Each structure stands twice: as C-alpha cells, then as structure tokens.
Amino acid sequence: xxxxxxxxxxxxxxxxxxxxxxxxxxxxxxxxxxxxxxxxxxxxxxxxxxxxxxxxxxxxxxxxxxxxxxxxxxxxxxxxxxxxxxxxxxxxxxxxxxxxxxxxxxxxxxxxxxxxxxxxxxxxxxxxxxxxxxxxxxxxxxxxxxxxxxxxxxxxxxxxxxxxxxxxxxxxxxxxxxxxxxxxxxxxxxxxxxxxxxxxxxxxxxxxxxxxxxxxxxxxxxxxxxxxxxxxxxxxxxxxxxxxxxxxxxxxxxxxxxxxxxxxxxxxxxxxxxxxxxxxxxxxxxxxxxxxxxxxxxxxxxxxxxxxxxxxxxxxxxxxxxxxxxxxxxxxxxxxxxxxxxxxxxxxxxxxxxxxxxxxxxxxxxxxxxxxxxxxxxxxxxxxxxxxxxxxxxxxxxxxxxxxxxxxxxxxxxxxxxxxxxxxxxxxxxxxxxxxxxxxxxxxxxxxxxxxxxxxxxxxxxxxxxxxxxxxxxxxxxxxxxxxxxxxxxxxxxxxxxxxxxxxxxxxxxxxxxxxxxxxxxxxxxxxxxxxxxxxxxxxxxxxxxxxxxxxxxxxxxxxxxxxxxxxxxxxxxxxxxxxxxxxxxxxxxxxxxxxxxxxxxxxxxxxxxxxxxxxxxxxxxxxxxxxxxxxxxxxxxxxxxxxxxxxxxxxxxxxxxxxxxxxxxxxxxxxxxxxxxxxxxxxxxxxxxxxxxxxxxxxxxxxxxxxxxxxxxxxxxxxxxxxxxxxxxxxxxxxxxxxxxxxxxxxxxxx
Ligand code: GLC
Numbered sequence: 001x002x003x004x005x006x007x008x009x010x011x012x013x014x015x016x017x018x019x020x021x022x023x024x025x026x027x028x029x030x031x032x033x034x035x036x037x038x039x040x041x042x043x044x045x046x047x048x049x050x051x052x053x054x055x056x057x058x059x060x061x062x063x064x065x066x067x068x069x070x071x072x073x074x075x076x077x078x079x080x081x082x083x084x085x086x087x088x089x090x091x092x093x094x095x096x097x098x099x100x101x102x103x104x105x106x107x108x109x110x111x112x113x114x115x116x117x118x119x120x121x122x123x124x125x126x127x128x129x130x131x132x133x134x135x136x137x138x139x140x141x142x143x144x145x146x147x148x149x150x151x152x153x154x155x156x157x158x159x160x161x162x163x164x165x166x167x168x169x170x171x172x173x174x175x176x177x178x179x180x181x182x183x184x185x186x187x188x189x190x191x192x193x194x195x196x197x198x199x200x201x202x203x204x205x206x207x208x209x210x211x212x213x214x215x216x217x218x219x220x221x222x223x224x225x226x227x228x229x230x231x232x233x234x235x236x237x238x239x240x241x242x243x244x245x246x247x248x249x250x251x252x253x254x255x256x257x258x259x260x261x262x263x264x265x266x267x268x269x270x271x272x273x274x275x276x277x278x279x280x281x282x283x284x285x286x287x288x289x290x291x292x293x294x295x296x297x298x299x300x301x302x303x304x305x306x307x308x309x310x311x312x313x314x315x316x317x318x319x320x321x322x323x324x325x326x327x328x329x330x331x332x333x334x335x336x337x338x339x340x341x342x343x344x345x346x347x348x349x350x351x352x353x354x355x356x357x358x359x360x361x362x363x364x365x366x367x368x369x370x371x372x373x374x375x376x377x378x379x380x381x382x383x384x385x386x387x388x389x390x391x392x393x394x395x396x397x398x399x400x401x402x403x404x405x406x407x408x409x410x411x412x413x414x415x416x417x418x419x420x421x422x423x424x425x426x427x428x429x430x431x432x433x434x435x436x437x438x439x440x441x442x443x444x445x446x447x448x449x450x451x452x453x454x455x456x457x458x459x460x461x462x463x464x465x466x467x468x469x470x471x472x473x474x475x476x477x478x479x480x481x482x483x484x485x486x487x488x489x490x491x492x493x494x495x496x497x498x499x500x501x502x503x504x505x506x507x508x509x510x511x512x513x514x515x516x517x518x519x520x521x522x523x524x525x526x527x528x529x530x531x532x533x534x535x536x537x538x539x540x541x542x543x544x545x546x547x548x549x550x551x552x553x554x555x556x557x558x559x560x561x562x563x564x565x566x567x568x569x570x571x572x573x574x575x576x577x578x579x580x581x582x583x584x585x586x587x588x589x590x591x592x593x594x595x596x597x598x599x600x601x602x603x604x605x606x607x608x609x610x611x612x613x614x615x616x617x618x619x620x621x622x623x624x625x626x627x628x629x630x631x632x633x634x635x636x637x638x639x640x641x642x643x644x645x646x647x648x649x650x651x652x653x654x655x656x657x658x659x660x661x662x663x664x665x666x667x668x669x670x671x672x673x674x675x676x677x678x679x680x681x682x683x684x685x686x687x688x689x690x691x692x693x694x695x696x697x698x699x700x701x702x703x704x705x706x707x708x709x710x711x712x713x714x715x716x717x718x719x720x721x722x723x724x725x726x727x728x729x730x731x732x733x734x735x736x737x738x739x740x741x742x743x744x745x746x747x748x749x750x751x752x
Contacts, residue, residue, distance in 0.1 A: 169229045184235065297340065491540040
C-alpha cells in the first residue's frame with residue numbers, strides 16, 4: 001500500500017468518532033457532513049505550519065527550472081518543488097509557463113507535484129492545481145478553443161454554454177487539472193474595460209442564465225467525477241465597472257447598485273454550489289476587494305452561507321501595501337486580507353505570505369480559529385473535487401481529447417455567436433461565384449479570433465497558433481476558391497499600409513470584405529484611451545467606399561469599438577466578437593449563406609465615445625431630450641429570414657404574490673429560409689420607490705423556425721421576477737402596474 005494512502009486512511013479511521021455539526025450552507029448537507037468529519041480528523045493532526053501552507057498558492061514558475069523558472073522547454077525543478085511542499089507546505093499551485101504544454105507534459109508536471117506531496121510530505125495532502133481555462137483548455141496544446149465568453153453570450157443559448165462547460169471540463173481534467181478559474185460573472189457594463197470579453201454581457205438575467213449553465217457544465221452533478229471539475233467564480237465583486245474604463249482602477253458602486261447588478265450572478269452561483277470564489281483585483285468606494293470584509297465575509301460567507309473558499313487574485317494581497325496603500329507593511333496587508341475573508345493567497349511568486357501569516361498567528365494578531373476556518377474550506381474543496389481519491393492525471397482521457405466531434409460542435413457554436421448587424425438590400429449572403437477583395441488587419445490572423453488566455457497569457461503570439469486552423473481569409477478561400485479571392489491587408493491595426501493597392505484591386509472585385517477589429521490582449525495591457533476604432537481602419541473603409549463597390553464589414557473584437565463614421569459606408573456588418581479557433585470558418589459560413597446568423601447583442605453597441613447609456617437605463621436617461629441611442633441596441637441581431645410577432649397574451653390582468661402569470665406570444669418565420677430567433681421578454685415596472693429601469697430582460701428563449709412555421713412561446717412570470725433592491729437595500733416587490741414587452745408588442749398587468 002503506498003505511503004500516502006496508509007497515512008490518509010489512518011487519519012480517516014479516527015474520523016468515525018468525530019461527528020462534525022454539518023452547517024447548512026451552499027454545499028449539499030449530506031456531502032458536507034461526510035467531508036467535515038474527515039477534515040476534523042485531519043485538522044487535529046496538522047501543525048500550524050501545515051495549515052498555513054494550505055492557504056499558500058504559488059505559480060508554476062516557482063517550482064520550475066531556470067533562474068526565473070521559465071526555461072524552455074519547461075521542466076519541474078524537483079529541489080524547488082520539495083522546498084515549496086516540504087518546507088513551506090504549499091497546498092496549491094497554478095498557471096502555466098511562458099506558453100501552453102502538451103497533455104503529456106501536463107501529466108508529467110502534475111504527477112511530479114503529487115509525488116512529492118503524497119509520498120514525501122507528512123500528511124500526504126494532495127496539491128490543488130488551478131488554471132485559467134477561459135475558452136476551453138487554452139493552456140493545453142491542441143485543445144478545443146471555443147469563442148470567448150462575450151461571443152458565447154451572443155448565442156443566447158444556455159444549452160451551448162453548458163456543453164462548452166462540459167467539454168472544457170473534460171479537456172482540463174484530461175490535462176490532469178481539477179480547478180478552473182472561470183466563469184467570470186462580472187457584468188459587461190463598461191465597454192471600455194479590456195476584460196469585457198470575459199463577461200456574458202451587460203444584463204443580469206442573461207449573464208446569470210448563461211453563467212450558471214456554463215458552471216453546471218463544468219461541475220456536473222458531482223465535481224469529483226473524472227469529466228468534471230471545480231469552477232471558480234470571478235472576480236467577486238464589482239470588478240467590471242471601473243469608472244475610468246481602465247482595468248483595476250476605482251469603481252464607485254453603492255450598496256443598492258452592488259446588490260442590483262454586481263451580486264446577483266455570484267449569489268445564484270454560490271447557492272448553486274460553486275466551490276471557490278476569486279476576489280476582485282480593484283477597489284470599490286475606496287475599499288480594495290481583498291480588504292472588503294463586508295463583501296467577503298458578511299455577504300458571501302454569512303448572508304449566502306458560502307461553504308467553499310476564497311482565493312485572492314494574482315499578487316493582490318501584496319498590492320494592498322504596494323499599490324492601494326491601505327496597509328503600511330506587507331504583514332499588515334496579509335492581516336487585512338485574511339481577516340477580511342481571503343482563505344488562500346495567490347501569492348504567487350514567493351513564500352512571503354506563508355512566513356508573514358505564521359508570524360501574525362504566533363504573535364496573536366490573527367486567531368487560530370480564522371486559520372482553521374480557511375483550511376477547513378480549502379480541504380472541503382480538495383475532498384469534494386476528488387483529490388484525495390484521484391490526485392493523479394487520468395491517462396485514459398487523452399484518447400478523447402479534442403475529438404473531431406467537439407471541433408464540429410465548436411464550429412456550430414461559433415456560427416451561433418455570429419451577429420448580423422446590417423444587411424442593406426440583402427447584400428448578404430454572398431453568392432459563391434462572386435469575386436471578392438478581402439482586406440483589413442484581422443483578415444489573416446488567428447490571434448484576433450481568440451485573443452487573451454490563448455496559448456500564452458496575452459494570446460498574441462501568432463507563431464504558436466496551429467497551422468491547420470483557417471483565418472478569415474483562408475476560410476473564404478476554402479469556401480469559394482482562391483481564384484475568386486484577392487487579398488490586400490490595406491492597414492495594420494493602427495496604420496494604413498498598402499491602401500492604394502487595395503483600392504486598385506477593388507476594381508476587379510464584385511464585393512469588398514473589410515475585416516477590422518482588435519489585436520489580442522488580456523487584462524490591463526488591453527486598456528484603451530478611446531473606444532472609437534483606430535482611425536487607420538476607418539480610413540481604410542473610407543478609401544475603399546470611394547470605389548463604389550459594396551463593402552461587407554467583418555468585426556472581430558473583444559469590446560464594441562465605435563464604427564459610427566463608417567456604418568453608412570458599408571452595406572453589411574457581421575460581428576464575430578472573439579469567435580475562437582473555428583471562428584474563421586464560421587464567419588465564412590455566414591458570409592456565404594451556409595449558416596443563417598442568429599446572434600443577438602449581449603451588450604449595447606455605442607454610437608459615440610461619450611454616449612455609453614445601457615439598455616436598462618433610468619427614465620431620466622430617456623427624458624428631456626436624452627435617448628438610449630446606441631449604434632445597435634442590446635438584444636439586436638438580424639437574420640437572413642424575417643420573423644413576425646403576434647398575439648401577445650397574458651393569462652390574467654392581475655398577479656397576486658403566490659401565483660404566476662403566463663405570458664404567451666406567437667412568432668412566425670415569414671421569410672424563405674429556416675432561421676433561429678431569440679424571443680426576449682422585457683418587463684417595465686411603471687412606478688416604484690426606487691427609479692425603475694425603462695425595461696429589464698426577464699426571460700428569453702431561442703427557437704428554430706422553418707419558412708412559414710409559427711410557434712407560440714410561453715413564459716411564466718412570478719413576483720420574484722419583479723423584485724428590486726429597495727431603499728432599505730433589501731430585495732422587495734412593490735404592488736402596482738407593470739408592462740410586458742416582447743418585440744414591438746406590449747401588455748400591462750397589475751401586481752397585487
Ligand atoms: C489574473 C486574473 C485572473 C486569473 C489569475 C490567475 O491576474 O485577474 O482572472 O484567474 O490572475 O491567472
């Protein structure tokens with residue numbers, strides 16, 4: 001019997017007598033009871049040093065070969081690894097080196113780590129390895145890389161999100177990793193923010209529905225199963241709304257706005273059993289996320305009874321001292337964060353957290369009870385994710401890794417994420433016998449389809465991208481034949497290049513396909529000073545529009561860059577956001593009619609840089625000359641067919657608190673081709689004690705319709721769907737009149 005199994009079994013033999021009170025909370029009580037009994041035993045056996053080690057997470061570089069741990073090809077440095085695990089009792093490791101690893105190398109890495117933890121440490125507690133698998137197993141070579149979250153949100157299809165979660169979980173587990181730092185449940189309500197593309201858009205109902213579906217795909221019914229894993233909700237909370245639009249700069253979000261917009265997605269996921277939460281790197285109302293006791297303990301752990309653990313974001317405890325200046329020393333920074341409710345520190349480049357926290361406890365500045373609480377939470381997740389039973393990679397999973405059927409699903413997902421924003425005189429879909437000029441900076445690159453968290457952190461190393469995946473240009477050539485396609489870049493992302501040649505070549509083309517947008521970026525490096533798309537790209541379209549040839553604009557970008565100057569100069573607009581590794585093919589599929597686009601905007605698409613009103617704005621924002629006047633509104637998207645709405649019916653004029661009100665509407669496909677439509681139900685509270693949004697999405701459903709087919713779709717509205725955060729910061733419902741709106745139809749009812 002291997003040493004570690006004996007140790008752990010020995011500890012559990014004593015567990016039978018320790019019966020922990022199973023507190024109610026976010027984990028199933030039965031599972032919690034089983035696990036807490038085993039943890040009681042383990043906690044009793046652990047030294048303070050071993051406990052604090054469990055709260056310490058370091059990055060893979062710290063235990064890898066090379067002065068900075070980044071020698072290529074990557075290799076674990078066993079001496080460094082032993083130092084981390086045997087001397088500092090580290091309980092978690094994260095991340096990847098300079099670029100992705102093969103499945104085989106991940107297995108070497110994870111096995112080497114677990115060997116030291118299980119066979120050489122005193123208590124054989126397995127290491128919890130965490131990774132950012134934000135759009136598939138993006139740090140494992142050859143993985144299925146899906147559209148990024150904002151593009152997935154444009155599908156408005158929870159079934160797609162759940163399947164993406166399932167496949168992501170399988171390929172991350174196949175890499176030997178049981179913990180994914182995703183989903184991001186922040187709302188995308190600040191279009192300048194460089195991480196908008198990691199969100200599911202600006203609306204609570206859409207983000208909550210899609211985010212929970214994705215999480216369900218990751219976790220399954222039991223996250224210890226070989227094809228499921230532990231998700232990590234991030235970044236809790238309010239990180240996505242920096243006032244300046246620059247990443248990690250101050251946000252001013254009062255309690256009512258926090259509870260109305262920032263918290264609901266997290267609360268729903270916690271109550272659905274999410275095991276870990278990562279902290280907001282920024283600050284809210286002058287309080288850094290990592291020192292926010294109200295959010296981390298009073299709301300998350302007390303009000304919501306969260307049973308899992310809170311992990312810091314990258315080096316953010318240190319930043320309480322070095323950046324935010326709320327701690328006059330690193331030791332004070334550690335004390336502030338741990339007492340606020342942070343259970344694990346993503347230190348991640350050294351062992352300072354371990355030594356400082358040990359001193360703080362030994363000097364009585366942090367109580368042992370706080371350490372025991374944090375370690376219990378961490379060990380709960382290690383047990384519930386199956387680490388004590390299966391700490392090593394499952395070699396059998398590699399055979400199904402990146403299966404062809406998942407590539408087919410990925411392409412369908414990218415197709416469903418395509419949003420048709422303009423189609424003047426039905427220029428789209430294009431015939432396959434047309435001659436096209438393809439131009440623009442995003443036409444012939446793969447990194448623009450994937451962006452950050454792809455192979456490398458910034459995702460911008462084109463040379464590392466797979467050679468067998470098509471760019472937009474290559475996909476168009478494959479679709480209609482290279483002989484019909486001329487390519488002239490015309491501009492880089494921010495400078496005109498061979499625009500004159502592009503103009504000349506346009507003469508020989510029937511249609512110009514201008515591919516614009518953003519290069520890859522991740523986090524703070526993606527900050528911009530102007531939401532308007534770079535002038536050179538707009539100039540390119542201006543010059544090409546003078547040829548008189550019709551132009552189809554293809555946009556791949558992480559956020560809605562302003563294109564107002566050229567909107568009237570193009571005849572068609574297809575928005576792909578960041579459609580992933582099959583995005584080039586999906587764009588060609590839509591352009592040439594092999595797919596009828598069905599995407600809907602998950603964010604408002606602004607018309608002007610200083611006019612960023614969102615769809616659920618307040619009455620004052622649409623009064624006295626103010627308007628919600630985006631280029632394209634939230635929920636908007638065209639099709640190659642037409643849909644007609646009729647017969648909006650409420651089954652009662654009055655809803656009392658206990659019942660539900662059934663809303664039905666009929667949708668018909670009045671065009672010539674099959675299509676998918678997202679039926680969107682909005683509610684307006686006509687009068688209430690806190691100013692009511694002019695409308696709020698409350699339900700939606702994506703349906704398929706054949707030409708001529710009609711379907712009646714029904715929704716149930718309950719009082720719980722009509723609540724808001726009242727003046728006392730509590731979620732309440734107020735009686736009165738409400739309006740239901742679907743498409744252009746509306747009906748009123750009264751809540752009594
Ligand atoms: C980063 C990101 C966070 C990520 C973490 C680990 O700074 O803010 O989203 O999960 O560090 O890579």
